[in-house]
Amino acid sequence: MSKWIRQIHRWLSIAFTLTVIANFVAIGMGKQENPPGLLTYSPLFPLALLLLTGLYMFVLPYATRRRGRQNFSNPAM
Secondary structure (H helix, E strand, C coil): CHHHHHHHHHHHHHHHHHHHHHHHHHHHHCCCCCCCHHHHHCCHHHHHHHHHHHHHHHHHHHHHHHHHHHHHHCCCC
16 A cells, blocks of 8 residues: 555655646736636645645554554564
């Protein structure tokens, strides 16, 4: 499962980067006073998913280390 999370995290980073670039292009074009709301807020969804997958990958080593310590401390389980 960790392999899938890492792969999803990588693809989400690409999607996030593309949406941010699209925002800068839309603002740089300056044809409208403000870019459309959908375009403005589009990076937030991949960013939220990046946060979740990043936190998972950050906590994973600590969780596995703690789980391993619990198994050694109580061999009856």
